[in-house]
Amino acid sequence: MQYIKQIDILRKQIKEYKKQGKIIGLVPTMGALHEGHASLFDAARKECDIVVASVFVNPIQFGPNEDFDKYPRPIEDDKKVAETHGVDILFNPEVEEIIGDNLLAFVDINKLSDNLCGAKRPGHFRGVCTIVSKLFNIVTPDKGFFGKKDIQQLMIIKKFVADLNFDIEIIGCPIIRESDGLAKSSRNKYLSDSERQDAAVINIALKHTVEMYNKGEKNAAKLTDAFLSTMFNIASAKIDYVHIVDENMQNVQTATDGNILAAAVYIGNTRLIDNHILGEQICW
Numbered sequence: 305m306q307y308i309k310q311i312d313i314l315r316k317q318i319k320e321y322k323k324q325g326k327i328i329g330l331v332p333t334m335g336a337l338h339e340g341h342a343s344l345f346d347a348a349r350k351e352c353d354i355v356v357a358s359v360f361v362n363p364i365q366f367g368p369n370e371d372f373d374k375y376p377r378p379i380e381d382d383k384k385v386a387e388t389h390g391v392d393i394l395f396n397p398e399v400e401e402i403i404g405d406n407l408l409a410f411v412d413i414n415k416l417s418d419n420l421c422g423a424k425r426p427g428h429f430r431g432v433c434t435i436v437s438k439l440f441n442i443v444t445p446d447k448g449f450f451g452k453k454d455i456q457q458l459m460i461i462k463k464f465v466a467d468l469n470f471d472i473e474i475i476g477c478p479i480i481r482e483s484d485g486l487a488k489s490s491r492n493k494y495l496s497d498s499e500r501q502d503a504a505v506i507n508i509a510l511k512h513t514v515e516m517y518n519k520g521e522k523n524a525a526k527l528t529d530a531f532l533s534t535m536f537n538i539a540s541a542k543i544d545y546v547h548i549v550d551e552n553m554q555n556v557q558t559a560t561d562g563n564i565l566a567a568a569v570y571i572g573n574t575r576l577i578d579n580h581i582l583g584e585q586i587c588w
Contacts (some may be wrong), residue, residue: 305386305392306392308396308460311502314356316402317393321353328356328445329345329349330356330448331348331355331356331391331441331449332357333357334362334437334490335377336472336490337381338480338488338489339488340451342385344449344477345357345389345535348449349390351447352393355518356445357393358394358395358396359379359394360395361377362435363403364430365432367426371491376493379561382396390426395415410430410433411430411434411436415458415552415553415554416459416552417430417460424544429460432460433464439459440465445472446471447473447475448473448474449474449475450477452478452479453577453579456553481587483587484510485507486500486503486536487576495572496572498533505534505535505554506567506569506578507588509530509567511588512531513530513531513534514586516530524547526560527565529546535569540571541569541571544567544569544575545567546566546568546569547565547567548566549566550563559582564579564581
């Protein structure tokens with residue numbers, strides 16, 4: 305595995321692979337790699353000749369009171385995970401390499417970022433789209449791999465790729481979960497032992513709500529109330545949002561297959577997200 309920190313070196317290597325007709329896959333990450341990331345590497349390995357993974361903690365997607373400074377950066381561990389799962393190039397640039405000291409051009413998106421995490425974290429998806437578009441332009445991949453846990457991010461990236469005519473296939477990959485159903489996340493490391501036990505209830509609430517839907521309940525308000533009632537007795541939990549939305553991330557009144565049950569919950573000071581696409585098989 306090559307470990308590269310400079311854009312010009314990466315571009316030179318990618319051009320060589322392109323001359324050889326290689327199919328390039330990109331997995332953008334913020335590091336602190338876990339089994340969820342590994343599943344993306346595995347998916348890319350199956351479909352591409354060359355797998356590029358980026359590790360970049362993106363400062364412009366964090367709000368002023370969020371966890372940029374304490375976000376985990378275990379790069380030596382990340383190298384081992386990436387290499388074990390067949391990554392050919394690990395791109396780990398410094399902030400100055402990607403952003404410089406006077407970034408004036410940004411990629412933004414309307415409507416899809418107005419709800420859920422976009423409403424709760426103003427400017428978040430502007431930061432995500434800007435850096436992902438820069439990575440696309442640097443790596444010029446044929447395929448990009450993103451996890452469905454960040455479902456709003458996935459839908460937004462698919463839309464801006466289509467709208468801005470990037471010649472990239474965006475592939476959404478399944479949520480990877482702990483044995484008790486909690487979605488894998490780099491932020492799970494922030495949880496104390498008691499908070500980790502409480503966090504498992506997010507999955508219980510999600511599953512309970514999905515089962516209600518599968519049994520015939522379609523009223524979105526009743527479904528989200530069921531989620532909230534399941535979480536009610538968890539002292540460390542604070543609901544940030546729970547909604548059922550369509551593919552444009554807009555709330556619906558009547559749920560149907562293809563809609564998304566999406567939730568963000570604070571367990572103590574740690575914000576966790578999870579979701580399920582209604583009509584799809586329960587995978588936990």
